[in-house]
Amino acid sequence: MATAEQFKALLKSHADGDDHRFYSIALQVAAKEARQGHTKLASDIKSLVEKSQKEDKVTAVSAKTLPFVHQPKSELKGLLELTPSDVHVEELVLSFDIKERLEKVVTEQRQKDRLREFGLFPRRKLLFTGPPGTGKTMSALMLATELRLPLYTIVLDSLITRYMGETAAKLRLVFDHIRQTRAVYLFDEFDAIGTQRGASNDVGEIRRVLNSFLLFVEQDYSESVIVAATNHPELLDQALYRRFDDIIQFEKPQLDQINMLMENRLSLFNLDELDWELVTQKALGLSSAEITQSCDDAAKDAVLYFDGQLSSDILIKALVRRNSRVQKK
Structure with a gap:
């Protein structure tokens, strides 16, 4: 039941x-x-x-279909990428604290008019930090899904150029769109533009880009949700942190979350005979994405070579293979 x-x-x-x-x-x-x-x-x-x-x-x-109106304007093509989102909050396997904070963002956004009656404003400028594959991008997708908003990913390769002032001009176009079109905007790999000023590898253009971003984000009073995500928070300029309403640090899953991830991913298999204690111990230290990939590998092996019967040995071998690949990187 x-x-x-x-x-x-x-x-x-x-x-x-x-x-x-x-x-x-x-x-x-x-x-x-x-x-x-x-x-x-x-x-x-x-x-x-x-x-x-x-x-x-x-x-x-x-039914009569309406035209899709969320595509970015021509001058923003290549800068903004419309990303399909279909991730719901109950699908996220995260720690209680992180999930609670994300749900708070959703609740505040849904009740933004009620908050404003009391002179309060919902969280809408968020910084996600943590190792790769721990749910940062998935959480941005979830926010877009739950709030029924389009998700735009800022394409940093197109944003950053070597010509003086051009990147800042492009960044202004992006923030104009943020102001005009309510959506979730994801600045992934944010350390590419948020690097500390005065760092040894700093170049003048990147410093100007960071200064422009600080100015634009501080002056932004739109209703859009801005999410900056980075795997390297230690590289970020300290002035950035006070520009965000909330900073959420993502972590690799612990035993309970590993168990839940595997049960969800392998729900079509009989899992009653698995040695969960041994399997979850082997998965410790892997990210959520790596555990999911290991489950997919084990599922394929079970279907192709073991008549659809999944065992602890098959799953452990997949986890060990994935772990060895991670250590070689």
Whole structure:
């Protein structure tokens, strides 16, 4: 039977009119029932979902579609990349503290009008720090999904040029768009423009870019959400930190989160015989992305060579292989 969290998620997605999330959770329930031997119930749930999805497609085709209006203007092409987002908050496997802080951002944004009645403003300028693969980009995707906003990723390769003043001019265009179009804007690999002034490898243009960014972000009073993400917070100029409403430090998953990540990723397999204590210990030190990739590797091996039977040995071998690749980098 569905867990309490799944029931709540089903009700919430139905209330929000989010059919994709509703069907996804229903199929997770079906997979869980199948693993517990309730094959008839699992089959019925899956059939109902498939039938409902087909009806939705027919309705969508017959309905009049509106033109997509979120594409950036021509002068911003190459600078802003519209990124599809379909990540919900319950899909994130993060520590309680990080997830709570992200949910607070969502709640404040949804209740921004109520806050303003009391002269308060929602968090909207966020700095995400932490190792690669720990959920920074996924969290930006989640914010866009939950707030039903487009997500634009700033393409730093196109933004930064060697010509004096050109990068700052492009940055001004980006912030004009931030002001005019409410969305989530992701500055990924932010240390490329946020490097400390006076660093040994500092060049004049990058220093001017940082000064421009500090000015633009401080003067920005739009309703957009700005997310800067970096794997190297130690490289950032100290003046940046006070420009953000919240600084969230992401970390590699611990034992409970590793267990949850694996259960979610391998939900179509029978996991009852796995030695969870041994498996999760082998996964310690890997990022969420690396654990997910290991699960995918193990799942492929189980399907192709072991008739769909997943064992602790198969999963551990995949984790050890992934760990050795990480150590070679």
